Amino acid sequence: MSVINRVVSGPPRPGNRLSVARLGAAESWDLTEVWELSGRVAGHLLGLGVRPGDRIGILAANSLEWVLLDLAALRIKAVTAGFDPGKFDATGAELVARYGLAVLFTDQDETADRVRPIAAVRELPPSDAVLPHVVWEPGETPALKFTSGSSGPAKSLLASAGSIDSSLAAVQEMFAHGPGDDIFVFLPLSLLQQRYWVYSALVFGHDVTISTYEAAFATLRTARPTVVMGVPGFYETTGAHLQARAARTGASPAEVAIEVFGDRIRYLWTGSAPANPATLRYFTDAGLPIFEGYGLNETCIVAKNHPGAHRPGSVGRVLPGKEVLIDADGVINVRGERPVATRYEHAEPGESEAMFRPGGIVRTGDLGHLDEDGYLFVRGRADDVIVLENGKKIIVRPIEERLKACTAIEDCVVTNPSQRQLVAIVSPAVNPVDTELIAAALRQANAALDHDEQVAKVVLADRFTVDNGLLSSQFKPRRKQIEARYRRLVIDPEEGIRA
Template identity: 65%
Template sequence: MRSVINRIVTTPPPAGCHATFARLGSTETIELRELSTRAANLAVALRDMGIRPGDRIGILAANCLEWVLLDLAALRCKAVTAGLEPGKFEADAALLARYDLKLLFTDQSSTAAGVRPIREIRDLAVRSTGTLPEVEYGPEEATTLKFTSGSTGVPKGLAASVGSIDSSLRAVQTMFAHGPGDHLFVFLPLSLLQQRYWVYSALCFGHDVTISTYEAAFTTMRQVRPTVVMGVPGFYETVKRHLEAQADPQVAAKELFGDRIRYLWTGSAPAGADMLRFFTSLGLPIYEGYGMNETCIVAKNHPGASRVGSVGRVVPGKEVLFDADGVISVRSEYPVARRYEYGASGPSMGVFGADGTVRTGDIGYLDDDGFLYIRGRADDVIVLANGKKVIVRPIEERMAASPAIEHCVIFCPTQNSLVAVVSPTGEPADEKAIAEHLARTNAELERDERIDRVVIAKPRFSIDNGLLSSQYKPKRRQIREQYRVEIGEKGSTHA
């Protein structure tokens, strides 16, 4: 299959397909061919503003049409985008200097030199005319800087290769065959490169796509009636609780998602088996996968090859390797990168091997049929004073299966007992239900795996209070710091 990136910078997209952009209170739709034309015009405008191949353009804004136009225009003139997550970065001179940005487009207010309001993009994309030389990418060339949604310190950034993007999109297309009649729904931040993949897919394979903000997601789904929804497990867990509270969950699901769902996509964090079975039972098959910024997609369940509890079979172009402790490394035909550009030094650089192999830090195994299972993080294996090794992720998942618990993170302050910090599904927390579920969970566990105490988070974990990542993953280190006293760590005090 021809390079997806080279195809979308040289060939008009299929006719009759559309992109929709939704925010609270507004929705607009544009034909993909018009989107492509405007992006090409914008590429000319960027050239006239001094942007040359290899220059970096920062984008710090909520999901919008202008975001996508900038990304596609940068591809057309071989500039490198830096997708910057709102809330994690400030639009100031220091940001431009840190990442060597020629320009920064943002929806924040800023007077710093080189910072431009993203609202300018719409006019530039319509007014500018002219031509640019044709471009062609090699597999090792980078199109974007992508940053981890890491929980501490400066986000680690790496330059993602065209080969890795093409390889991932080819693998997904082989599994799911997106095309005419499909309508993919995206609401996670476009600063996450994998969310932009679905725009590239639409331009290459000819299907509709909707880009929404999270706040507008539920309203917009009802309007556009997608065939595929992209979401993290936390999103689907929230939807599951809502549907379970309805008189007829199947009818309510159709009202929420529309009546055209072909499948639901999830990944980026562990998905609970109960949640996966729930949606499948409603006629909404949901497929979990596995990957990371440093590897892109590694494994994915899909129609005809799906097993609850696994993250699917390893995709073509990827190979998983295991060390003596079961820690996974990933070897790619087209590595995403071979090093970090920013935010990593010393031992942390060791995630990349000399040949581009990535040590993931996840513990797992392959079954006899080639399905990959993830048991937890190597860093989250607790070694008790008696030498017993406890992998906490399965225990956390059992606790989070309670309707009263949204997230659970386990710590071991004394090397003798486990303490769980749980984020309730509502406030005030249903403490009785949490206690009853703890008793049932402990009854099913071996003695050394049992939870001694539960700390109920007040307030609940959220992105706003810094205890969840943008992909709704609990930030273990921040949670530990926030609840150090309650957990019972020696010498602990609140900051």
């Protein structure tokens, strides 16, 4: 039986728990109780007239109610549409109309037709409704998910049950989550992959702790998870904090890592954006093995490093059921036995055709190669290749990674408005900004680069955040927005730090 169908087929074994933590508060439930509560919610949805294929919208921060609504939707064959409150500023009524929602649950202060408060979900009384017997076929779609929106308005696609099953089965084969594990989730549950770990807990019998990004550090110290699911930006920020604390106290990297993450970490997971190799080395050397992977919303997980098959610098071996094809331009294309989707539901004209190709192939737009042992290496985005006026093509990601190795630089984007020289737009890691350290990092990077790859100057930006629109909801730099916002400083010959 598939993972999704095991989720909906009946209650889990008792003894494993779902915990939800926010700043100043934490609650915990046995997964059997979560299952029972989700049945009440499913009966309530049926009472509202929700039927198979209808869309249930959720615009709210991570919570028990979020989990209950998602499980309830699975149990009546409805479609969960998760909206990140930090990314969607439309009203509830606008979301209902735009995405064809049967009902929207939100923690925002809104009253409109088909918009309901999410807080009431937990307190629903037992329902007399008889839930249907549900079987999800591989091509059916339990979730409407959205792209990160790092390069324009969010696009949406309907994700197949088969793609969820194949990804969870592959992850379980690699990492064997089970009794004794507690997977820590703090990214928004509106991201479908973050909900995978709830499904995994129900099926494979482990704990799961859900928090928010703001409460992550405080929760880690008390939750003592065995697995942390994070994006590179989180680990880079945390690594800088740990290094500063070790320097200040004289403690070893392992000692300060235990203070933050607890003493039960089995491994750390990262993906969704390029990870700084220095950050990966730091955590592994501190006794916290961290495994980088690769995937897109349009492909789900494609490749993953894991114990027994880990090659630093790569994003891992390609998963079973996935095939990576490198085209003549060096672009990674992915074909899956169980595709996530074959088109976008909401996108500009031509965007579906550009991403989804005949034969179930997805053109990722990332440059990469496979080595002789089948490990995938990603070099950067095809769109982020800079062509100089002399015709030289520059891949900016390796240059950005060199600069980000500096402790004074949290993130950066390399651009070239004149086509003659490169300029780095930098998000500082500390305040006040350490300009001398940044200048030294620029000199060191340029010394290791070819002449055409050298960066002429660094422009200091505001810190890149989701709130100011310079990071996506998955904490990737929004390159076009950053370049547009700081163009005046980039082109001004008097601005910037020079080597």
